[in-house]
Amino acid sequence: MTEMGADLLSATIALLSLSVCVLATLFVRERRGRAREVRRREDLSDGMVLRARNGRITDLSDAAAELPGAAPGAMLTDVIASAIGQRRDEVQTALARLIETGEPMHLLARRTAGGQCEVIGFPSGGESVLVLRDARLIAAELERAETALARRERSLSAGWYERETIATLLEIGATIAWHRTADGAVSWCAGQVRTEMGAVAAEQVVTFLGVRPPQREAADGIDRTRIEILPPGGIEPVSLSVVEVLKPDGRRFGFATDASNAVTAERTLSRFVQTMTETFAHLTVGLAIFDRNQKLALFNPALAQMLQLDPATLAARPTLSDLVDAMRRTRRIPETGDYHLWRRQLLGLFDDTEVVDYEDTWHLADGSSINVLARPHPHGSLAFVFDDVSERMRLEQNYRRSVDLRHATLNRLEEGLAVFGADGLLQFVNDAFHDIWGTDADSICAGMHAREVMRLCQGLTIETEVWRRVTGFITSDETRRALSARVTLGSSRILSARLAPLPGGASMVVFADITDSERIALALRERNEALEAVEEMRTAVLDQISHRLRTPLNTIFGFGQLLGDPRFGTLTPDQRDYADGILEASGQLLDTIDDVTELASLQLDPLHDEGADPPLAETLELTRQLLDKRAVEAGVVLATELPDAAIKLRCDAVRLRQIVFNMVAGAIQRSPSGTRILLSATEPQPGRVEIVVTERREAEIPLADFAEDGESLAFSVIRRMVVNEGGRFERRRGTRPSDAVSVCSFDRGAAEESPSRASHEARPQPLPLTR
Structure with a gap:
């Protein structure tokens, strides 16, 4: 002061x-x-x-x-x-x-x-x-x-308090006050305004007001303005709110206060309005606000795009009635029998804007759908929100169609299916479930608890403990794992029950009638036991052949060698021919026994199932791997020319392997050391496949015993197996007199009708397990 x-x-x-x-x-x-x-x-x-x-x-x-x-x-x-x-x-x-x-x-x-x-x-x-x-x-x-004296005293006291209050405000830096004469001279000023940016003194304010251009006087005699003054040593100006009261004689009484909070609030409000404007501009829904006079006061770009109207038309602030007429011209309103009645109902929302609660879906002529929402807005206005829900409705329709399709698909299943929610209530049951359990939609329907459904099923089965596990699986909140069980109906039918957890705590129970599968499985087990017995018999036969035939044959072969030994005496030419005949016959018999033993001891190919169409190249390569060691021991070179992997034969995989194995094994046994054996397969003409084993000897000596060799027991067995598969087997000379060629030819059409395949397909095949 x-x-x-x-x-x-x-x-x-x-x-x-x-x-x-x-x-x-x-x-x-x-x-x-x-x-x-x-x-x-x-x-x-x-x-x-x-x-x-x-x-x-x-x-x-x-x-x-x-x-x-x-x-x-x-x-x-x-x-x-x-x-x-x-x-x-x-x-x-x-x-x-x-x-x-x-x-x-x-x-x-x-x-x-x-x-x-x-x-x-x-x-x-x-x-x-x-x-x-x-x-x-x-x-x-x-x-x-x-x-009068008391009033005077109170007046004096009020004046004293008033002056003390003003003096205190001026001292603490809350306000600045001044008095200016009619000519603008400052007769009195006091106080200061303290802010975070610094303190502004009264002299700075009155000096600034003295050099400020003359302002237009307010009609009520009060001049309100806002100024910014840089305080001493400050870096940012301080905003002050200035008020001056103009007296008729030209004098001015004024005061100034800190306006920083007001400026901050105005800037915040401005940013908020700007943000809201930008937000409305980026909204995908159309927004339209009509004032109390039904004129469009605010809209966003999405509204113009959705209603297919020119933004300039909307910027002209049309009334709701004009806007509806414009939307009718662009066919952006729903098809209605009485347009004028529909428009009057829409305009009637302004009769009482405080209780408006309008929501409707407009189905337009182009197939799109718009959800229109109207709600009260301050000061008697109405706010409309236009949301294009075409895609959402298409998704809902697709979802409903997918649900219906899923239900129809589940109803076509042979397995009985029941789905329970996390609360243990039945949500879905298909028709096969009713067929298996002999129920209907009235006895078991959606909304029943799992305990009721399982209690009904338990009364139709022999087992009881399994239903407690099923009920616990459906109603338990603990970690669940898929499990399966078997139940037997009173009619001796056998069912398999499989339980699987679903998302959200739901559960699915699948019942399948496995009575026929169980019977087939029993038959397969009996057949397997019979096969095992046959295998034991075959092993016993092999043992008998090895013991009963090889032992006497070895004795005959040994005595034949002793007869031809000069140490035990000299033989006449005829006797020597007889001894050589004994040795030759014993060798042929030994070879025959070896062929029979190998043929009987040949196991199934683990890479192919019975009845499969075997890849030819894979069969040839597997045969070479099996007999490669034997060829090395005999001094024979075994090679293969693999055909195209796409060439297949429609024949039994085991029979084909037996044929190729015996052809190559016989060639190795017959060939002298140094022979080259080539295993190959060709397709000389469409639909005809030949498997060829070529024996190329080093010395070009004609095969004198070629005819007798072709009639041996081994070739007879091979020819019979080939014929059973619908093919032909022949043995002929090669390009050189010393070469021999064994050929198996198969006609694909004939192989399909082969007796072996027919007998194989006539055998009972295992049925696929029901799911």
Whole structure:
């Protein structure tokens, strides 16, 4: 606060104190003057006059005779005590001083009979004179004076508080105040505004206002503006809100306050409005807000695109009625039989905007659908939201179709299917379930609990413990794993029950009738046992052949060699021919036994199932791998020319392997050391496949025994197997006289109708297991 302001405040307070003292002095002097005036007056006929000596009444006027107990000789104090009702003690005290010391008295009191009275007492010639006069006028005047004095005191106190408040605000840096004359000169200024950016003094504000261009005066005589001033040492300006009150004589009273919060709020609001505008601009739903006059006040670009209207048309703020007409021209409203009635219902939303709750789906002519939502907006406005739900409705339709298709598919299954929710309630059951259990849609339907369904199933089966596990699996919240079980119906039918967990805590139970599968499995087990018995018999036969034939044959072969040994004597030419014949026949018999043993001991190919169409190249390569060691031991080179992998034969895989194996094994056994054996397969003409084993010997010596070799037991067995598969087998000479070629030819069409295949297909095949 400046020194001028402090002096002005002190002067005002002193002036008010002086006024109070003057008024009090005047009032006291007035009361004393009245007392002296009364004493000076000789005629006191306008009041009740009582004279007393030594406290007793000696004389009284006619008016005083009306007082209770007033009579000569009565005690003056008793009479006054009975006459005065209010301020009695003060009157008695003043009366006692008058009687004892002669001190005058002048008081206002209320009489017992009612009304204000003026009590005046003074000494007179050794007596005490007491006058009681009606004091209504004096009391009213005095009350007015006291009221005025109290009002004046309150005004002075309010002015003091007001000045103290203003001084405090100016001191703490909350505001700046000033006074400017009509010519713009600053007559007084004080205060400062403290902010986070710094403090702005009053001199900076009034200096800035003095150099500011003249502003247009407000109509109400108050000039409001906002300025920015850089505080000393600050880096950012401080925003101040300035208010100046213009007086008719040109003087200005002004003050300035911190406007930083208001500026921050305005900037925040501006950013919020900008953000909302950008948000509305990027919304995929159309937004339209109509004011209380039904004019379009706000819209976003999505609305123009969805309604297929020009944005300029929407920017012209059309009414809702005009907008609906424009939408009708672009066919962006639903097809309706009475357009005018539909429009009136839409416009009727403005009748009471506070309770509007409109929501409808418009199905347009182009097949699209728009969900329209109307809700109240402040100040009687309406907000419309247009949402294109075409894609959503297509997805819902596709979803419903997929659900219906899924249900139809599940109803076509042979397995009985039941789906339970996480709460254990049945959600879906297919027709096969009813067929298996002999139920219908009335006895088992959606909404039944798993315990009820399982209790019904338990009554139709022999097993009981399995249903407790099934019920626990469906209703348990613990970690579940898929499990399966078997149950037997009372009709001896066998069912398989498989339980699998589904997402969301749901469960699925699948029942399949496996009665036929179980019977086939039993037959297969019996057949397997029979095959195992046959295998044991075959092993026993092989043992018998090896023991019963090889042992005597070895004896004959050994004695034949002894007969031809010169150490045991010289033989004649005929005897030597006989001994050589014995050895040759024994060797042929030994080879035959070896062929039979190998043929009987040949195992199934683990790479192919019975009846499969074997890849030819894979069969040739596998044969080479099996016989490669034997060829090396015999000094024979075994090679293969693999055909195209796509060439296949429609024949039994085991039979084909036996044929190729025996062809190559016989060639190795017959060929002398140094022979090259080539295993190959060709397709000389479409639909005809040949498997060729070529024996190329080193010495070009013609095969004298070729005809007899072709009629051997091994070739007979091979020829029979080939014929059974629908093919032909032949053995012929090669390009050289010393070469021999074994050929198996298969016609694919003939192979399909081969006796071996027919017999194989006639065998009972294992049926596929039901799911």
